[in-house]
Amino acid sequence: MSAAIAQLMENSLRSGLLILAVLLLRAVLHKLPKRNLCMLWTAVWLRLALPVAIRSRFSILPNWTSFGQTLSAVNDGQQLTTATASSPVHDMDWGLTVWIAGLSSVLLFALIRWLLLKRKVREAIPLRDRLWLCDWVETSFLLGLFRPRIYLPSDTTESDLPYIVAHETAHLRHGDPWRTLAAFLLTAIYWFSPLVWIAFFLYRRDLELACDERACREYDADRRAAYVDALMRAANSTRSVWTSSLSFSAAPVKKRALAVLHPPKCRRGVVFLAAIVSTSVLLCLTVEPTVAEFVPEPATETMEEPTVIPSADQAKETDLIGDSSKKEDILSGEDTIRLIQGEEVISITEFISEDETGNAYLTFTAERTTRNGDSITGDDYSEIGDETE
């Protein structure tokens, strides 16, 4: 599996936790203005868009990076077996292939839906400003990113018009067409994660509620009632398009009607407090533990059979035996090789030392111990090699 896909999966884990947290916060903080709740979702989308790990020692999260590495290892293992069995042509990165297939399907589906919608509104006629009437649309919606148009069913009641326009204009003020598109693209990239899909649907619902809120901000009870009337009339069809259209009657109508008619009051202080709590929670779930730097251990080799290495006794008989008094300051780091044969461990250490005359010596010491580190019979420390540089 390519590193990119492993990272993607890793990031979806990170975000999954965040999404669950936002779901919880949303439920708890439902009295807050919806506009603020949308900010929680923005945190999720940012998390998905930037697969950067924020690390700190103070973290309550497990280590996601190991998961990614495990996945890579599994897939690499698979690749190795298939590669040896057959020709290199079959050496495919399955993870990447499946992901691309999924992504293409999602994007294609959305593209087709968008094209069908554009075809539907071909016969629309302009009413005024950016309002258009069309025979074939069941509900009013916003379509287009750069010069968005508001399409209305041709039989829209005249009196409903100002409310529909207020709602759709609120969408424009918030920049919702762009937000929805960005969220959709991220959802397509993380198509394999059900939590991301849930986040996407709920995000759009919250955007709708936020727009109702904004449109009805200045309305008194009568106008709010009229708004709800318009909403009800528009709610026959709840067809929604995933890309850049935002329909007037998406999201459960009952909930929206209640929200408009009985707007929850919320004091400034509470909002502030909620913001602090939310930020803390999200931060806690974002910060990951620092991963120890992978430093290759000084070569430790475990072998079935030990290689030929002169024992301490034998070493004494060679010409290489030097004088232990030559060992002075150790100038360079030590390298230790441990050879294990049964219960016996032979540790050979190599280092460079210098005597008072400034000559450098490459020195080897050998130590025979049991596995536990206990030394064996007296021959614990002897020099077996000593070369003059």
Next chain:
Amino acid sequence: MSELQLGIIEAKFADLIWEREPVTSSELVRVCAERFQWKRTTTHTVLKRLCDKGLFENNSGTVTAKMTRDAFYTRHSRQYVASTFGGSLPAFLTAFTGGGRLTEEERVELLALLDRDGGDQ
């Protein structure tokens, strides 16, 4: 010929033709582009659809009407009453007046109509 229902915009388009017929299709395209901001292909698509419904005829670029506007709306209403009120005119009238009373004007007009029709039959 079965479906004589028109959408509101289709009806506006049909009115355009009835006002001007006989008219060339290119002239029609120009008017639609101006009023509706329709593309040429769109105008042709809608025109074809209405021709298929039996309202108009497009003979090598000239559009003519196969039935007058009144004739169309008569059939249209008849079809509506047939499908919605099982063909019963009284039922339709009851629904139309909303169970309330007719104004004096409406009564007079209605009686005159009934007399005339009664006389014809």
